[in-house]
Amino acid sequence: MTNNIEPLEFWKWAFSDFLSNALRGVLAEFIVAKAMDCTDVQRTEWDAYDVITSDGIKIEVKSSAYLQSWHLE
Numbered sequence: 001m002t003n004n005i006e007p008l009e010f011w012k013w014a015f016s017d018f019l020s021n022a023l024r025g026v027l028a029e030f031i032v033a034k035a036m037d038c039t040d041v042q043r044t045e046w047d048a049y050d051v052i053t054s055d056g057i058k059i060e061v062k063s064s065a066y067l068q069s070w071h072l073e
Helices: 007-014 021-035
Strands: none
Touching: none
């Protein structure tokens, strides 16, 4: 067993399914943060807002999707 954990390897194993409900919201927050050029500040989980602009504007991001990671009948 190796003690060297590569961040990309961990990401592929745990967080690469963009259809996952848990990850989709975080991805939406990242897309908004990128669009607003606010990715220099790391995301804080369970904060009162999702993104804050350089002007101090606080943004709450919501997401939804038709496609899911589980089988739809």
